[in-house]
Amino acid sequence: MSTDMQLYCVASLLRRGHSLDQFSTGLALLGVALGLAPWWQGIYNPWVLTIGCALLLLGAVQKYWAFRVAFDADLFQRMADSPSTLSDRTQALDQALAGLGLQAAKRGDRPWPERSRSALTLLRRQAMVLGAQLLLTLGGLLASPWWTI
Template sequence: MPADMRLQVAACLLRRGRALDHLSTGLTLLGVILGLAPLLMLPVAPIVLLLSLGIIIVGLLQKYWALRVALDADLFALMADTLHHTPQLDLALQSLGLQTANKAGRPWTERCHGALALLHKQAWLFGAQVMLTLAAIFTSFWLRFCG
């Protein structure tokens, strides 16, 4: 039986979430470093500390969505060759508490749209994290020059 190209393409798209996750992890670490600056006796404005907290929180939220996107990418790649095993997949997901019974038997088109919506959420969170990081950088420079 030939592989379902739609699911393979969806899996490829969902794997792009890994790159977003890696970039987000770097920004989250930057937020942690900014947040720890006062412990190293480095002067940091309170607004920059609040922005670093925002960077960390958004980074953790992005990590959650990245894990869900990665799971969907793996499942779509697996199911591309074995669509006839969809009922077994639904049972496995339900037994692990990863899917409610009312979502079983959905068409794969609907599942693809749902999974890509998760990737969009992940991308939006990464974008928010970038904006918070830029705000922290510009605020710290602005406060340094305007003192």
């Protein structure tokens, strides 16, 4: 597979992080609703408040990974779309990232397969945090008092 096609594939996979981010946002908002709902009813339930805060915190962590994944998706797409040679694009990218303080200058000579693996690792981290949010939501719902008869 050509390097340009690999860059397109990685960019496409990284763009799937947007869907994960939207789902996580919904779970974080659910956490806010769960945390505040008992107070609106005049009831203080520390368990529900803890679950709500944890969902919100996990949502913030997921937002960080979503930002990183979206940034990488844009960079990979730009690298694949550029008409110049890959080595020229890579050098320009590394200089720009180093100039902005986003990458150490010594990490600039990494091959694209390694960069791709690193970017996909960020997507996996985003998905893992979303999975933790989902498990916490399901666990909280199943442990809630309205499920007992």
